[in-house]
Amino acid sequence: MVSIITERAEMPLSEARIDADEFARLRRENLARWPTGAEVDLDEAAEYHRNLPQHKQLGWVMRRAVAEGRCLVQPRGGFGTFELQLELMTTLDREGLADIVPTTTDSYTRNERWEQAAKGIEESKKAGRSMLNGMPLVNYGPKVARQLNQAIDKPSIVLSGTSMPKLTSEIGIAGGYSGYLGSGIAYTVSYTKEVPIEVGIRNYQYLDRLASEYMAKGVELHRRQPGFLTGTNIPPSIAIITCVLDALMAAAQGVRNYGLEMGQTMHLIQDAAAIACCRELCQEYLAKRGYTDVFTPITSLHWMGAWPQDEASCQTMVAYGGTLAAIGGAASVTTKSVHEAFGIPTPAANAEGLRTTRMAVYLARHIRLDGLPEMEREKDLIRREVRAVIDKVLEMGDGDVVVGSVRAFAAGVLDIPWSPNRYVKSNILPARDVDGYLRILSPGAMPFPKDVLEVHEESLRRRAEAEGRAYDMDLAVDSVYEMSEPLRKLLPDQFTRLAAE
Amino acid sequence: MKTLVTGVIGSDTHIVGNRILSMALEKAGYKVVGLGALTPAEDFVKAAIETDADAVMVSSLYGQGELDVRGFRDLFIEAGLGDIMIYIGGNLVVGKQQWGDVERRFLAMGFDRAFPPGTRTEIVIDTLARDFAARAAGKRIADSP
Numbered sequence A: 001m002v003s004i005i006t007e008r009a010e011m012p013l014s015e016a017r018i019d020a021d022e023f024a025r026l027r028r029e030n031l032a033r034w035p036t037g038a039e040v041d042l043d044e045a046a047e048y049h050r051n052l053p054q055h056k057q058l059g060w061v062m063r064r065a066v067a068e069g070r071c072l073v074q075p076r077g078g079f080g081t082f083e084l085q086l087e088l089m090t091t092l093d094r095e096g097l098a099d100i101v102p103t104t105t106d107s108y109t110r111n112e113r114w115e116q117a118a119k120g121i122e123e124s125k126k127a128g129r130s131m132l133n134g135m136p137l138v139n140y141g142p143k144v145a146r147q148l149n150q151a152i153d154k155p156s157i158v159l160s161g162t163s164m165p166k167l168t169s170e171i172g173i174a175g176g177y178s179g180y181l182g183s184g185i186a187y188t189v190s191y192t193k194e195v196p197i198e199v200g201i202r203n204y205q206y207l208d209r210l211a212s213e214y215m216a217k218g219v220e221l222h223r224r225q226p227g228f229l230t231g232t233n234i235p236p237s238i239a240i241i242t243c244v245l246d247a248l249m250a251a252a253q254g255v256r257n258y259g260l261e262m263g264q265t266m267h268l269i270q271d272a273a274a275i276a277c278c279r280e281l282c283q284e285y286l287a288k289r290g291y292t293d294v295f296t297p298i299t300s301l302h303w304m305g306a307w308p309q310d311e312a313s314c315q316t317m318v319a320y321g322g323t324l325a326a327i328g329g330a331a332s333v334t335t336k337s338v339h340e341a342f343g344i345p346t347p348a349a350n351a352e353g354l355r356t357t358r359m360a361v362y363l364a365r366h367i368r369l370d371g372l373p374e375m376e377r378e379k380d381l382i383r384r385e386v387r388a389v390i391d392k393v394l395e396m397g398d399g400d401v402v403v404g405s406v407r408a409f410a411a412g413v414l415d416i417p418w419s420p421n422r423y424v425k426s427n428i429l430p431a432r433d434v435d436g437y438l439r440i441l442s443p444g445a446m447p448f449p450k451d452v453l454e455v456h457e458e459s460l461r462r463r464a465e466a467e468g469r470a471y472d473m474d475l476a477v478d479s480v481y482e483m484s485e486p487l488r489k490l491l492p493d494q495f496t497r498l499a500a501e
Numbered sequence B: 001m002k003t004l005v006t007g008v009i010g011s012d013t014h015i016v017g018n019r020i021l022s023m024a025l026e027k028a029g030y031k032v033v034g035l036g037a038l039t040p041a042e043d044f045v046k047a048a049i050e051t052d053a054d055a056v057m058v059s060s061l062y063g064q065g066e067l068d069v070r071g072f073r074d075l076f077i078e079a080g081l082g083d084i085m086i087y088i089g090g091n092l093v094v095g096k097q098q099w100g101d102v103e104r105r106f107l108a109m110g111f112d113r114a115f116p117p118g119t120r121t122e123i124v125i126d127t128l129a130r131d132f133a134a135r136a137a138g139k140r141i142a143d144s145p
Helices: A020-031 A035-039 A042-050 A058-068 A082-094 A114-127 A137-150 A166-174 A184-191 A197-216 A236-253 A268-288 A311-328 A347-364 A373-396 A401-411 A450-466 A474-484 A495-500 B016-027 B041-051 B072-078 B099-108 B121-136
Strands: A072-074 A101-104 A156-159 A179-181 A222-225 A258-263 A298-301 A332-334 A429-432 A438-442 B003-008 B031-034 B055-060 B085-090 B113-115
Touching (some): A020 A035, A020 A166, A035 A137, A035 A166, A042 A166, A042 A197, A082 A137, A101 A137, A114 A137, A166 A197, A184 A197, A197 A222, A197 A401, A222 A236, A236 A268, A268 A298, A268 A311, A311 A332, A373 A401, A474 B016, B016 B055, B016 B121, B031 B041
Parallel strands (some): A222 A258, A298 A332, B003 B055, B055 B085
Antiparallel strands (some): A429 A438
16 A cells, blocks of 8 residues: 655755745644644734834844944843743843843753753742753743743843754744844854754754744844854854854845854954954855845854853953953944853843943943054954855855855864864864964864965964963863963962962 | 763753863873763763773753752662762852852762862862772772862
């Protein structure tokens, strides 16, 4: 007997927009995976978003920020129960003066382990404190999410570090969140071990296609790419390469409001150059591919590596992070707090980080570095690094950005430092140079121009020389720890000690 | 040569510190079986059996370690490795809590040592050497230095 039920073949991997029938089928399957999926009604949700006041729609708010030259301030944050999350979001809104209110999901949710998340909710209620590191948004569902969003007077964004955003995004957007962070390349290479790059990309094609479905119904959501990657020392060009590729993929699905995030290097000039180049290069490649109407605001992120335990040192990094974002001309900055070395901050500490940053943004609001020779030199370097790699990736995909990206990771042409993902070579190794810039110690197989690499090597060799040490991998390892080192080690307070060492 | 199993437990992807620790342990003369990020509790047990490991070093940085390690020692007892030395380190709970309380909680769960956030590799290597020496002398772990 011939079965009339045939497995539908998966669509071939490509950047092409998912067609309407296929997308409808994918949505039906997706929403059936957990009971709260049944609460999602796209038409009703789109109407809910259309009726939100503009100042609660992140797509609109990001456009206003850029138009007015503002740098908005946004924290991260999520707790394991509705009550704790409500308190957090209202505190960040009112005490922290957050311009954008976040909901970070917990790590079980991110890995689609909803049964485990359910247990985490119960354990949190029992313990009277959050046992989860974020909000289990899927378990609570869109109706409860709307209660959270109705309690604040700002736009909100879902922060969910995962390569599996399909159900969480459906629930979150239907729940009134107008912003959604995450992308196929960046999150797959930094948050997963076993997920192949193409699977992560397909999952985000779904989310971007969903955003474009909302747009067809008159709702411009803000999608955003997490260029911070593995949260270590990411040289700007590496981040920007993933920004450009993820942006091209999102645009192909129909997204027109797409933010890019850049983790701070903690070097004033390099960060300003990075923000400027990210904006410029994303627009350059979008235009080359015919997308002339994509809005691409840049978000600068407080230091994403290890933080010191000393709260005074942390406070400085928070404030300096506001300065870096404002001078760099970022449309928004995402903050940390003095609790960063110990994990997730209390609502009060989180709100304090926001106000510290906000004051720094205010103080730096008039200052720009454009035209400074060091800045222009750095921008030139970044442009040459990014273009060499992107052009190669597009060539490898015969013009298809998705195919090219997957092939490029397999070949090591695309590479990410310290990646947990087994499909990433992780041979590229960054380190801080003699002048405090992040440079490339070892490029792996990434096709950077030879003369550019010579600039990197020369400045790293000068650091080794200045510190009287070998030019080797330890330069990279020490750079990972650097910011979290005790202040006395970073800047000794006794010349005698310095002489004795 | 002693064999150590290292890895980041649960749904946690923070691999950098764990990889640097693994590199330092190798340099210190240990054979390291690195399981990487996102490692289920059962995989630590499997690896310990397969490699006849002398100790298991668990990392957790995302706050949910407290949930992930429920019954961790029992898994080793069930596998007949009840006495194996087990360390844990990182940001083990959600939020900034008193380290003394956190340490007691994890020792009560059967870990031989728990290390606070920001512990440097030298400290771990030094403690490990003293604990292996204590084991050889018939004690469970070394006294505080």
